[in-house]
Amino acid sequence: MRLRYVEGAKELILAHPKLIIDNQDNSFIDLEKIWNNNLPIHIEIGMGKGKFIYALAKNNPNINFIGIERFDSIIVKALYKVIKEPLKNLILLRTDANDLSIIFKPRSIERIYLNFSDPWPKFRHIKRRLTNQRFLKMYQNLMTEKSELHFKTDNLELFEYSVEEISNYPMEITYLTHDLHHSAYIGNIMTEFEEKFTKLGNNIYKLTAIFKEEHNG
Numbered sequence: 001m002r003l004r005y006v007e008g009a010k011e012l013i014l015a016h017p018k019l020i021i022d023n024q025d026n027s028f029i030d031l032e033k034i035w036n037n038n039l040p041i042h043i044e045i046g047m048g049k050g051k052f053i054y055a056l057a058k059n060n061p062n063i064n065f066i067g068i069e070r071f072d073s074i075i076v077k078a079l080y081k082v083i084k085e086p087l088k089n090l091i092l093l094r095t096d097a098n099d100l101s102i103i104f105k106p107r108s109i110e111r112i113y114l115n116f117s118d119p120w121p122k123f124r125h126i127k128r129r130l131t132n133q134r135f136l137k138m139y140q141n142l143m144t145e146k147s148e149l150h151f152k153t154d155n156l157e158l159f160e161y162s163v164e165e166i167s168n169y170p171m172e173i174t175y176l177t178h179d180l181h182h183s184a185y186i187g188n189i190m191t192e193f194e195e196k197f198t199k200l201g202n203n204i205y206k207l208t209a210i211f212k213e214e215h216n217g
């Protein structure tokens with residue numbers, strides 16, 4: 001995603017602490033204090049402008065959602081949506097995915113969505129891929145039993161890499177398609193990138209997976 005400086009983004013973020021957390025000091029976030037209910041928590045990591053998670057939160061009031069993105073200039077686009085129409089069950093979090101194990105309590109997240117994650121094509125950057133086993137290990141600690149990881153992309157190389165990483169981890173792939181839009185999968189919500197790449201005629205690949213072993217977190 002091309003990064004453009006957005007004037008006033010940081011000020012707008014800081015002016016809306018109930019809608020967006022700017023996790024500048026990487027401190028622990030007590031999600032129980034934010035919602036004070038026992039609803040499951042689903043997160044999207046690298047949500048971009050937030051179209052997907054906003055629609056998901058609107059359609060699913062019995063689930064709490066957190067949209068995570070690391071850049072002010074991008075997350076502010078999602079913030080515009082929640083300022084216009086706040087949803088009780090959606091908060092935004094500006095942080096880097098690398099810090100999530102410090103920010104959230106172990107076993108606090110019931111589902112993780114990764115949509116069109118950055119492919120990091122150079123071999124020396126492979127550890128930055130959000131489906132690298134380094135991240136899978138972190139997700140495992142964060143997630144509750146039977147939690148699902150949902151991943152979709154139009155990038156075949158990243159998809160095949162992710163299938164391999166997941167298959168070589170104590171995880172089980174529970175769903176896989178190489179053509180999501182012509183599959184039997186029900187309830188897909190398109191992301192911004194998905195709309196763009198679908199218009200270009202690209203196939204959308206999707207998988208869901210669960211962790212096999214007892215959590216060690």
Ligand SMILES: C[S@@+](CC[C@H](N)C(=O)[O-])C[C@H]1O[C@@H](n2cnc3c(N)ncnc32)[C@H](O)[C@@H]1O
Pocket residue numbers: 001045046047048049068069070071074095096097098115116117118191192193194
């Ligand atoms: C290619 S965009 C996809 C955006 C959106 N999910 C979609 O499908 O339209 C990937 C997004 O993930 C964000 N991202 C990448 N690595 C991240 C990380 N380590 N932590 C948080 N966000 C990250 C990027 O800033 C970018 O906005």
